[in-house]
Amino acid sequence: MGKYFQQEIECMPHEKIRELQNEKLLKQVRHVWNDVPYYRAKMQEKGLTPDDIKSLNDLHKLPFLTKDDLRKAYPYGLMGKPLKDCVRIQSTSGTTGQRVVAFYTLHDIHIWEEMCARAIVAAGGSNESVVQVSYGYGLFTGGPGLNGGSHLLGSLTIPTSSGNTDRQIMFIKDLSATILCCTPSYAAFIGERMKEMGLTPDDIPLKAGIFGAEAWSEEMRRDIEATMGIKAYDIYGLTELCGPGVSFECEDQHGMHINEDYFIAEIIDPKTGEVLPEGSLGELVFTTLDKEAFPLLRYRTRDITSLSHEPCPCGRTHVRMSRLKGRTDDMLIIRGVNVFPSQIETVLINQGYPANYQIIVDRVNNTDTLDVRVEMTPEMFTDNLGEVNKRQAELVDGLKSMLGLKAKVTLVAPKTIVRSEGKAVRVIDNRKI
Amino acid sequence: MSVKQISVFLENRPGCLNEMTQALADAKIDLRGLSLAETSDFGIVRLIVDDVLGTATVLKDSGFVASLTDVLAVEVPNVPGGLNKVLCILNKTGVNIEYMYAILGNKRSETAYMIFRVNDNEKSSAALEGEGIRILNQAALSEI
Numbered sequence: 372m373g374k375y376f377q378q379e380i381e382c383m384p385h386e387k388i389r390e391l392q393n394e395k396l397l398k399q400v401r402h403v404w405n406d407v408p409y410y411r412a413k414m415q416e417k418g419l420t421p422d423d424i425k426s427l428n429d430l431h432k433l434p435f436l437t438k439d440d441l442r443k444a445y446p447y448g449l450m451g452k453p454l455k456d457c458v459r460i461q462s463t464s465g466t467t468g469q470r471v472v473a474f475y476t477l478h479d480i481h482i483w484e485e486m487c488a489r490a491i492v493a494a495g496g497s498n499e500s501v502v503q504v505s506y507g508y509g510l511f512t513g514g515p516g517l518n519g520g521s522h523l524l525g526s527l528t529i530p531t532s533s534g535n536t537d538r539q540i541m542f543i544k545d546l547s548a549t550i551l552c553c554t555p556s557y558a559a560f561i562g563e564r565m566k567e568m569g570l571t572p573d574d575i576p577l578k579a580g581i582f583g584a585e586a587w588s589e590e591m592r593r594d595i596e597a598t599m600g601i602k603a604y605d606i607y608g609l610t611e612l613c614g615p616g617v618s619f620e621c622e623d624q625h626g627m628h629i630n631e632d633y634f635i636a637e638i639i640d641p642k643t644g645e646v647l648p649e650g651s652l653g654e655l656v657f658t659t660l661d662k663e664a665f666p667l668l669r670y671r672t673r674d675i676t677s678l679s680h681e682p683c684p685c686g687r688t689h690v691r692m693s694r695l696k697g698r699t700d701d702m703l704i705i706r707g708v709n710v711f712p713s714q715i716e717t718v719l720i721n722q723g724y725p726a727n728y729q730i731i732v733d734r735v736n737n738t739d740t741l742d743v744r745v746e747m748t749p750e751m752f753t754d755n756l757g758e759v760n761k762r763q764a765e766l767v768d769g770l771k772s773m774l775g776l777k778a779k780v781t782l783v784a785p786k787t788i789v790r791s792e793g794k795a796v797r798v799i800d801n802r803k804i
Numbered sequence: 805m806s807v808k809q810i811s812v813f814l815e816n817r818p819g820c821l822n823e824m825t826q827a828l829a830d831a832k833i834d835l836r837g838l839s840l841a842e843t844s845d846f847g848i849v850r851l852i853v854d855d856v857l858g859t860a861t862v863l864k865d866s867g868f869v870a871s872l873t874d875v876l877a878v879e880v881p882n883v884p885g886g887l888n889k890v891l892c893i894l895n896k897t898g899v900n901i902e903y904m905y906a907i908l909g910n911k912r913s914e915t916a917y918m919i920f921r922v923n924d925n926e927k928s929s930a931a932l933e934g935e936g937i938r939i940l941n942q943a944a945l946s947e948i
Contacts (some may be wrong), residue, residue: 745811745848747869754811754873754921755902756841756848763845782846785814786867 489522512614572600
């Protein structure tokens with residue numbers, strides 16, 4: 372099997388992709404107008420009909436959809452097909468507010484799995500790969516998405532789901548899994564356990580990892596790669612759009628290719644809603660092009676990134692989005708300063724601490740406090756109180772220069788910060804506002 | 805000549821020290837010496853035991869971070885000025901004492917025992933032994 376799952380589409384010249392998008396957009400807008408009264412009303416409010424959308428150039432005229440719309444329309448209000456045509460739902464954990472329930476027809480499932488198959492091939496996979504899916508199965512899209520992509524590709528799929536880490540490692544070893552799919556925080560946990568068991572990269576058959584569903588730092592990537600002796604690929608997606616696979620990294624590990632035959636991506640200024648030129652950092656907005664049951668036009672993701680059409684050495688022509696700095700939902704505002712957990716992670720890993728940390732925010736005497744709890748490791752510990760104090764002070768300094776504000780650092784005993792088998796809970800915000 | 809000291813990282817919260825002593829008690833570890841240094845955030849317990857390897861394993865298995873350090877176990881004359889004599893010798897050699905503490909277990913009443921963490925074990929041992937002060941090795945430590 373070659374470098375691509377669908378070379379013709381994945382390496383299609385940019386102009387041709389635009390033509391394809393043009394054609395699909397007009398169809399999708401018409402589908403939404405006809406079948407989704409909620410969005411039709413939004414268009415009518417702006418005095419728009421499908422005839423006003425003649426090409427991609429008119430996309431900016433369409434109204435945005437937000438998470439708030441999803442909440443208002445819950446559960447059936449944004450459906451584009453009757454329930455009898457749907458075969459599946461998936462749902463978010465609901466940790467950042469209202470639970471999202473997305474519907475799929477068989478066609479929707481198929482294109483989603485196709486995108487996941489592209490991601491697996493981009494990570495070096497083929498029908499000879501053994502793909503262990505350690506994302507949770509069930510309502511969460513991680514497990515079902517990669518499972519489907521792996522099937523479509525013809526890889527042997529090990530559906531371990533998340534949890535029971537020792538058994539995960541046993542399957543990786545005994546069945547010679549070559550590709551591991553899970554959240555980056557769970558990958559780090561599995562890696563930590565492998566180290567404890569005395570396994571070196573030579574003992575671990577894995578060649579690649581496809582890790583997504585949460586923001587992670589470049590430093591964490593290098594850490595996991597070194598521990599397992601693999602190449603680690605980022606993958607991105609949202610339940611609202613399908614799940615993982617909306618975009619994925621190739622061997623270049625420099626941004627994630629967005630499947631442009633299925634989505635149009637835009638970057639907007641989150642404050643004004645204005646579309647920003649290529650390369651600008653802003654909020655990512657998606658328009659689905661080929662969805663039946665849950666078509667979304669100009670859906671605001673709240674994710675902050677930038678787009679690039681720079682030619683990629685891998686040969687794929689689809690636009691790349693840069694590594695997520697974090698969801699705007701994850702962003703903390705502390706004493707007026709924007710703080711992303713991934714920035715704190717970068718400082719910790721650079722100074723030799725593990726990626727097991729917890730951020731506790733509180734408000735004392737009307738001032739926000741930031742407490743970073745990090746586990747002590749044998750490598751960082753000495754019998755000398757002054758030396759340990761010095762390292763702690765270095766961490767405080769490192770955080771200060773990264774974040775521009777003073778954080779308290781608390782060193783805690785190993786294994787006291789709960790390990791995550793899915794999405795890690797990094798932040799505890801005790802502020803009562 | 806030196807002995808191994810085990811240093812253990814402890815969070816500064818109620819019950820933490822007890823969790824460690826419980827783990828050692830369950831494993832029937834006999835403590836020969838102990839000192840505790842703390843800041844407002846965390847503490848370091850330094851232990852002297854007979855079974856260094858066994859203790860380190862128990863601590864690791866119980867989830868503690870520990871490290872081993874070579875320290876000097878010095879026999880100090882149990883008379884007024886006994887400790888002062890030892891310190892005078894060390895002072896003359898110019899070594900730096902990072903910390904020190906007394907340890908338990910002297911059955912012979914004429915001597916006391918101190919643990920010294922210095923920046924130069926060899927130089928200190930030579931100077932002390934040159935003045936007739938006894939330094940204990942791991943085996944001798946078990947005998948006292």
